[in-house]
Amino acid sequence: MGRFWSLLFLLVPILGVGCFVWAMAGLWPMRGHWLPEDVSSHGHVIDGLFMFILYLTGIIFVATGLVFFWFLWKYDAAQNAEPVRFMHGSHTLEVVWSIIPAGTLVFIAIYQMDAWADAKLRRPMLPGPDGKLNTADDIPKPPIAEITGRQFEWRIRYAGEDGIVGTRDDVQLVNDLRLPINEEVVLSIKSQDVLHSFFLPNLRVKQDVVPGMKQFVWFKAQKTGVYDIVCAELCGWGHYKMRGRLTLQNRSDFDRWLGQAHAAQNQAEFTPASGEAE
């Protein structure tokens, strides 16, 4: 039976790699079972890092799996006539297989820091009073919209004509976020009640929304279309239905839409007179 069990363990790397390759190739029945379409400018860095780690761990996975299989196959007591190697280890080997993984892990750790800083630390800036970018007086780019998580919806506010979010002329929407493409977009996100997480799978953006904190996310979309806004942090019984819709548009379409939305909202504003008339 040792042969049978060795082969069973050989199936682990074979089927494991097979499963990933099948999904990456998108063959039936795993069509679309891989990283979703990336429409952001920075997503390829995250995807590239994912693939880099996948290949690296894949090599280790296959190598250790094959070695494991080979040892089980070769040293099966029922097949192996050689005496047991009476040994307690090897100092040299321990040093080798400590230093190589340590070096690799430190490399991965340092290699990715830049991508992390771009995503979470380096908020897009605008030129300051001197009119030049990358100088000391740069000012952070203001958010184009403010998003508030609330059980179980995303409330969205765009600045009205005064250019300030939080005033009376804001354009207010629910679960319907529209953003221009081909420019750095900053969003301010916050929560009114419990934790939520603002997850845009197609833009490789995720940030937990924490009540009491005002946070910013930024990205640059590159393609028009309609995408999901997912809540990725448990927020209660209706967590599953806290779905928003992100519409990416060209700047001109976006401006036209925002103007219309602003006008429509102001006209539709409730006044006692119009209420009585109906």
Added chain:
Amino acid sequence: MSAISLPAPLAADHHHAEMDVGTFIRTYVFSLDHKIIGLQFLFSTLLWFLVGGLLALGIRWQLAWPWQDMPVIGRMLFSAEGGQISPEFYTTLFTMHATVMIFFVIIPILAGAFGNYLIPLMIGADDMAFPTLNMLSYWFMWPAFILIGLSFLWPPYGAGGGWTSYPPLSAVKEAAPGSAFAQTMWLLGITCVGISSMLGSVNYMTTIIQMRAPGMTMFRLPLTIWGMFITAILQAFALPVLTAAGFMQLMDREFATGFFLPEGLQVNNNAMASGGGHPILWQHLFWFYSHPAVYIMILPAMGMVSDIIACFARKPIFGYKPMVYSISGIAGLGFIVWGHHMFVSGMNPMLGMTFMVSTMMIALPSAVKTFNWLGTVWGGKIQFTTPMLFALSFVSMFIIGGLSGIFMAATPVDIFIHDTYFIVAHFHYVLFAGTAMAVFGAIYFWFPKMFGRMMNDDLGKVHFFLTFIFLNGTFFTMHILGAVGFPRRLADPYDYETFRHLQPMNQFMTICAIGMVASQVLFAYNFFHSMFFGTPCGRNPWGANSLEWFAPSPPGHGNFDQQPIVYRGPYEYGSPEVDTDNYPQWQPPPSDPSRIHKPDHH
């Protein structure tokens, strides 16, 4: 312990007719004997294992066929919803699945059942240092069982804030149906589990330090004991933080202290009276315990697997000291990596970078351990017994669980896969395919010692084969879902267009999960049948080396009928000093000096 003969072992005495009620209760209920306490933990945790498994099937059912009647049992369980799982009950399902599996199964089965049973036997002691504390550590589990059991009785049938209980959802009673009564029960229950673990941990540390048999130096301890020892230290240092955090959350709930609640909170249209706290504080405190707890849930399993593999490879463990240092390294680093659960939580991203580096580093001792296991099977004479198969599968599956951790440790990648099925795949590979498989192996391995009878090996192999196939069918596919960004904890993920096409794969996983739970019937049958009808075995059926095999099977009260004296480490298989392929720790060295083996130095 003296060398005089001990009273007839109670456990070996099959004539209970003359035993009065008081003796029975002292012997089997409020017992001070570490073996009985260990078995009490084992039976309780196996029962909860079944509960946790059934809760998991509820989750799987909803993900495969959302809002559809469960055949036959759906109408009985959820009559109010017409046989459907309601969305609030779905949050209960995954909260309680994790709570039961972590706090009622994995931690108590490793430390409580195997720690209790094995520590005195493997170090050559007659019992634990503090038998009464030991008894209390088991009986403090019962308030937890009752409190959390009570929360199942009334709607919404359990807490629903996730096993992580992140405030404000869990701390504000109005935030969710499960956040009222059930969450209070949950917090009190977890506190009792904490007391139980703390009592056990103090006892294990003292016993291992103080009560080793003559000749049993620290570096002659079996790796199981090293795993238990380091785990006890982890528990002693990490648990107080969880207990404190739990009480802070209770205070927030009952007395509006506002440790975790910020200003201006408006939950469910109620303006909160309290404020001034911060929700992320809870996450720091919770993970300061719960990340070391991840290692509490695997280090003893690693130790037991090392013992089983060395025994059935008939070869010394490769790199004993590096194994000990790795266990210690994992434990030490385990205290400074908790922030990797919080990369996208709103924690300072600079701090995230620091935690990322320490997290990457913790992969190193795990890698060293894996290489040493491979080194152990190399050049051995492998016997493919049931416990060995489970131990080997631990190594094979731990490779997957360990490698998949690197994805989450990489902060930019974590932005995408955080809170998706990728992490669900990762921790099920570590905790189910790793720890639970090691526990199965350990049960098959030490069952003869516990009950004096062997479990059926053929049935055990069928159990192994089916579990192994089905677990990979259930959990490996989760990596693929994670790559699509499929979020966890959604009652109906197919509402999102991005994930709609993933339902067939979820159905496949659910079928595998049902197969996996069903396969455990074989184990239950084998376990209970062998207890009474298994082949009786001698003291050392596997030809192993460590001291528990020196005692009778099952050992009587006081464990050893002769004082064990330890001459060497526990892994001297295939030694040239003796003609047998094992060389037990208690066997004196050969009298002929020419046979004494001189180790080469290199």
